[in-house]
Amino acid sequence: MNVKPFLALVGKHRPKGWIIAAAIILGLGETALSLFIPLLTRDVVEEASASALQSATVIMLGAVFALQTAMSGFGVYTMSYVGQYMVAGLRREVWERVLRLPVSFFDRNTSGETMSRITNDSNVIKDFIVGHVISFLGGIVSIVGGVGILLYLDWRMTLLMLIAVPASLLILWPLGSKMFAISKSMQDETAMFQGDLGRVLTEIRLVKSSLAEPAELRQGRGRIGSLFRFGMKEAKIMSIVTPLMMSIMLLILVLLIGYGGVRVAQGTITTGELVAIILYMFQIVMPFTQMASFFTQFQKALGASQRIIELIEEPAETERGIDDRPANQQRGRRITASETISFEKVSFAYSPDRPILNGVSFEAVAGGMTAFVGASGAGKTTIFSLVERFYSPTGGTIRYGADDVSAMSLQQWRDRLAYVSQESPMMAGSIRHNLTYGLSSDVSEERIAEALEGANLTELIASLPDGLETEVGERGVKLSGGQRQRLAIARAMLRDPEFLLLDEATAHLDSESERLVQDALQKLMQGRTTLVIAHRLSTVSNADRIIVLEKGEVTGQGTHMELLRSHELYVKLAKGQHLESEAAV
Template structure:
């Protein structure tokens, strides 16, 4: 609990605070609170005047002026404190978003995207709620309580001591309840993240759900998650149901005691009627913030729990991004030297692969599914690091190269070719720091055999493609992906089953576009349709993470039995 609280304050300290506005807000809050503390004293004098003399209009006017000043300063301080809260939470979200984008692919292998979304949205919202909704009242409330207690000591110190007896009692109850609330809040946020993960997973594949009539199954899964959230919500409510009435009970007991004791003192002439009215005013100014502290206390525990989850992300290792200078990489040989890779101790994927891919050549990988072909591409793009062995470019280990410079050399076209929600134009230029002239974009579309269908669309290049490009056919998405690769002009091209999911008509268009894209580039291809790679300079046959054969198409037919079976099965001699 103490560690969590420490991390919470460390997180707040690390955020960007608008210092001038913060100082101004605190000053205005102090002024507003001081003015609020003056009100009971003015009221005291007014009551004492009414008991001894005629009605005093000057005192009434003074009281109205004090009320007006308190409202003005209080309004400004409230807005500025809220502004500060929004400002620092916006800074937190920017840092968290940047961190998430630079986490390695292994993080996304192990965590659902919905859970990550929950941390960026819901956990930061919990923190924002504390700062903007409760911290403002807490700061002004603490100042009010301290000021009221000091003034009450001057009016009647015995009465003030009676009131302060309640403080240790309240703290003794609140500390264990706070620890309990922290655990419940953390569990609630974890469950909410799981529910967000479920929503993201199901809604992103809603067509799959409907195709296999899985609505009932997903309804059950969703209901179970909602029921868990319901139970955690009840646990929070039980704790809150004890905290709020307990605080109210203590305050009412103090109020009754003070009124009884104060009335006795007035009857004895020790205190004036104005003194008793002022004491009651100050009691109210203490009771109201004290009651609000119960809400702040609950919100604080939730924010501490949210902070733990946010800090978990900040403490993770990011991909190494060199922003000092862009490393210039020339064309060169790609070399795998005895590379091993596994996803875990019992899941070996790549087992001692070695090969070279020379500039301007076409290197193909074929073999049964699960042989490690796509993993080779992932290792090349540095999504993962080899367990052992070395991947080199121009005799330099790629892990020593600038990551942005290395990835800028690579163009990737997969069998899925996912598109981002947006326009055709935004997808073609995705990832580019500078948008090229329209003429160059049209040229890329023509080279990718995409200009024809784009020209037939009502909005042309401004056509919205829908989530993941759902409004376009598979062949159209592939051609947009090829046009994007052409615009980026990579030196190394990775083609992962780029035509495997297409009909014969679309495949012809895409294959033509791929051939244009491959010219003058070092190309690595994963293919199940061997007809697309029979002219490759080098073909490697992979089985269970090992290269069991290599050579040209003709050489493998002559020397590799399984490759020969593959070619006969696809009608190739």
């Protein structure tokens, strides 16, 4: 159990020193005041026994109680602020890291597991800081102060009580590593269960249409069963720690009362002193019993911090190079032939045993359409992922004009791109929110109206009661496929990209929706370098250049008619899509 990473993690996000000092002073001050209560109680007992109770003693006892209560309230609030502040800073750091992680991280990890690290694990740390740190420090003061006063009152009885210390350590110490391992495993399992929840709830329509409820039910029950077993392992440790700690404390109490009664009978201590000793024993015993809870929560916090640190230490997307050209030369301009996209012997593999692209070379037609065709798995989508720099090539170079795109910053490069896919993903929120999503500056109503007109959405928006403020639902479920496509096109128009990436946006639309989308796409493509993944050759027959991919390699390039005359696979694809008349040319 290495505590240093945990302290370094929470220390990065601590509030101002005086706030932490105030929380500690209030907490320790409240504990220090509680040490006066047994002494004042002794005076009350002895004065009452002698029928000489003084009002000043009672007032002093009441004042100490009141001041202790006030300091406790302020201390709890201040420490809660410290805990919430630290966790808010921690969550900001984790959230920023998550947003900067490469796509490959999300390929390996479920969204639910990542969510669990941001929410559940940070909550474990917050609960520990807010609920246990001050009580632990106060317990130390209570133990040290109480023992010191007890030694002054009667050292023999104090030594008898201190037998509990080594006995408690013998119980707590060997269980530490077990509790840490169990807590971390339980948090891992919780993250996986949350991952399953996120996956099922996101694709609930697929679950129901596939009649997959029984399979998901079995998997969910398995996760819940695992969480139950880990919970029972924690309970097993607590069932050993808590009763033994209480038994040791009760045994010490019995010994103190018995031995103290003998001392009172012998006249070596007074009745008031015995009452004070017993009260101090409780002030010492209670922190010892609370140590079991502190000990458990500390192990959980260590496990949670380790998972968060693993996430923070994940390498982020590399920001390399800065495009220092003036902004008016970076966007909103038509590119020249020297500033198009080209691949030079690019290779890529998701893993060493899964090569996807092998020595791919091509140059997109500047200001025109370049289409990619080939069988499923040939590497078309991977090329788009490389263009968007979701992954880095394992070999070769991707260029923008004469420049290596990897030398440009991600922000500057992706600012030049717009992607319209078949799915046209939408964020939960309004139509306006989705139109302007990701744009760094405010967008005028005039520009939005132009984009809606260009995407053939003006009539649709006018027909909606809430217009642009209409909610699209999670993943855009309140819109039809064609409406989502046109909304994605309008969003691309607002971005005013240099390069347009299209994953045949009309593949699954009815004829009327396809007509509207095709019309919008033609407006969007004017004067822009466009890369298209083609599933139907009829949609790219007028492309300036068609690139044929087979098993991750480029096996042909040319226009539609050129490939029909020279490329066997392309002819086969054309015949399969009922373009026989052209294929026979």
